[in-house]
Amino acid sequence: MARNSQDTKLRILKAANRLFYSDGIRAVSVDAIAEKAGITKKTLYYHFKSKDDLVAEYLMSRDQPNLDAMRKWFDEVDGSVAEKVYAIFDGVVQSSKHPNWRGCGFLRTAGELANMPGHPAIKAGAAHKKRFEGWLAEVFVEHELKNSSGLARQVVLLLDGSFAVMMVHHDSAYIEEAGLAAKQLVEASS
Template sequence: MSTGSETAGRGSKRRDIQGLTPAGVKILEAASRLLYEQGIRAVGVEAIAEEAGVTKKTLYDCFGSKEGLIVAYLRARDDRWRSTLVKHIDGHEGPPGQKLLATFDALRNWTRERNPRGCAFINAYVELPDDHPGHEVAREQKAWLFAYLKDLATEARAEDPEALAGQLLILHEGVCVAHSMQSVDRAADRAERMAAILIEHAAGHPLTRT
């Protein structure tokens, strides 16, 4: 049986930006800021090139098209979130049930620091046409998170790890939406309390409080 960390490790090492030129790195960094903060449709390649301090030709030489740059942006953000989550969980001391709960602590920090406009993958899924390759990146990200939560649920000896992972994934998504819309105060805290009840029920015993 693979552990959550193993699943995450495989995914987080799958893609990187090491093959980019220095100009390519600057373009990707600029695109990552602008596409997330302003929206994919609202930002053109001219604005990204200007922000990065390069020409449009350099942008196209590095990424081929705006479509290719969007995919690179989503993949880089996916890798960053995977790395952040896995590092947080691997550094968490406690039983497996507490590690599941700790995913909400990682999400709380992520939403405060990097996710004010909600989930980048949901945003992209809504903005992009159905045949855009960015859709597949977004689906892969959610599939990875589900598998990671399922592995942690299996370690916690949940009666039905798949069902618990689905419930926790829904809570994760709800936190991102509620935080970005400011529709619920302290959304991550509330979701974490609900998650504790679900984890305890699935594992058949109370969580060890830390």
């Protein structure tokens, strides 16, 4: 057991990540996270002020990785912007096949905490979604599309719609359909 602060904190965050994403916020106890991280609850509270604080840090830790995944799917495909946008949805389709996939952790957390509008975790989710939308809008500007910011929003709506519908139907055909709609909208602005 390394008596290393940074290392321990990361292990806690990793355990929180897995459990919160898999089971939801209120369904996961601080005890469960501590046990999964192989430490005691008191140690967890040494590194994090409260459960709410841990939830917020969990989401903040997902911001960059999620964004990177989206960018990667977009960049890796050759073709028109419309086709590259479709590739994002295709990437989500592939991810959704993994047995541990549970949709978008940001949205699920925001939904669970809908009665606490100012919760730092919701702010973290909002920041993440804004960053993604901003990146998309930028890309659309670079490719000289009409109405780039409105179009970015529409793509975001379709993507988050996919996540939402998947929570209910568990049928990736919906993500594909969203991808087709996004492609069509992008083409119409080209």
